[in-house]
Amino acid sequence: MIKLPPQPFKVTEVDETHPLVVNALRDRKHFELCWCGSGKKYKKCHRLREQETPCPLGQILSLQQKIFWQKRGCMHPQASPTTCNGRVIDSHTIQRKGPLERIVDETGHVMHFQSNSTDGELGVSKTGWRKASVFPGYCAGHDSSLFSQLEREPFTGEHRQCVLQAFRNVCNELYRKQALIEVLKFQRHLMDRGRNLDEQINTQISYAKSIKGQIKSVEELERLRVSYESAIIQNELETFVSKCYFFRGDLDVVSSSVFQCEFDFVGNKLVDMWDLSIDAESLSHSVMNTDEGGAIVFVWLRSENAPNAVVTSFDNLPDEEKGDIFVQYCFLNCENTFFAERWWKGLSTENRDQVQCFANTFFYEGGEFVSNKDRLVNWSFN
Numbered sequence: 001m002i003k004l005p006p007q008p009f010k011v012t013e014v015d016e017t018h019p020l021v022v023n024a025l026r027d028r029k030h031f032e033l034c035w036c037g038s039g040k041k042y043k044k045c046h047r048l049r050e051q052e053t054p055c056p057l058g059q060i061l062s063l064q065q066k067i068f069w070q071k072r073g074c075m076h077p078q079a080s081p082t083t084c085n086g087r088v089i090d091s092h093t094i095q096r097k098g099p100l101e102r103i104v105d106e107t108g109h110v111m112h113f114q115s116n117s118t119d120g121e122l123g124v125s126k127t128g129w130r131k132a133s134v135f136p137g138y139c140a141g142h143d144s145s146l147f148s149q150l151e152r153e154p155f156t157g158e159h160r161q162c163v164l165q166a167f168r169n170v171c172n173e174l175y176r177k178q179a180l181i182e183v184l185k186f187q188r189h190l191m192d193r194g195r196n197l198d199e200q201i202n203t204q205i206s207y208a209k210s211i212k213g214q215i216k217s218v219e220e221l222e223r224l225r226v227s228y229e230s231a232i233i234q235n236e237l238e239t240f241v242s243k244c245y246f247f248r249g250d251l252d253v254v255s256s257s258v259f260q261c262e263f264d265f266v267g268n269k270l271v272d273m274w275d276l277s278i279d280a281e282s283l284s285h286s287v288m289n290t291d292e293g294g295a296i297v298f299v300w301l302r303s304e305n306a307p308n309a310v311v312t313s314f315d316n317l318p319d320e321e322k323g324d325i326f327v328q329y330c331f332l333n334c335e336n337t338f339f340a341e342r343w344w345k346g347l348s349t350e351n352r353d354q355v356q357c358f359a360n361t362f363f364y365e366g367g368e369f370v371s372n373k374d375r376l377v378n379w380s381f382n
Ligand SMILES: [Zn+2]
Pocket: 034, 035, 036, 037, 038, 045, 046
């Protein structure tokens, strides 16, 4: 269901003066706290790590899926036993009676990329459409009070609809990041089993760095969630900008998410995501359905510059390349991307290889998108 890397996010160059390295290399009593920072006694943590049996990747992946999807209670700020109504339900980030309906096959399935249990690579997989693009974020009562307008009304491009959709993307991303931190904390003590001390130190430093980065991005997303929530409640929607690009054509690929503006559509780097002293700015994107085809919808905070730069770079793309490049961007960046089986089967081998490769890229390092001669989608924007 999610692009969970079987390795920490980024392999870090280890400096020997790093406090964790110095601490790990000195002699240590069995009952002292472990060097890795787990808070456990050394004898119960890393003392015999090298002799431990490595955990098979398939088992790690299935355990982390379990952790990821466990219910964490209703995310609504007023959530309590008296205000919540019903159990926490699976909220759709892509509407059931909207975009998802366009890509479902006759057996009720849609396609997406999912990790296989042998090597963690992402491969094409089918899933029932009721399970596609969901997250267990809200009780039934709060889900309906916040988002029912999205499921009830056809998409027209009205600003309020765009902001509500973006708000749901923010909640989904927040849920995923919180779950990801739990997964990383769990994973860091399985990945270095049976490894020598040097490898253990590298693994632990790398995880510590990733977790720190994720905690920061959860804090940023939480602030963004609060901005959306208060704007929606107080009807101050001008805090946000929305921009819709309507197109005609077959809605074969749908995608919905919010992420930090690291690069624009021509590959310019806007911010260094590994510099934790800088606050990231985020852009929401969604693909919506209309009678003629669909729309790509961007929403961002009016006060922020980076998202504006990303959308301007999209605007500047030639109309005939917009659909192709946007779909590349989705597969590269967004695991919440689903597609029709008929579309996948109809792609050329070359295009299929490209999509497969983008879906398996965990760190996009920039570089201009180049549109395919043989377009991925037939979306016409003029
Ligand atoms: Zn330890």
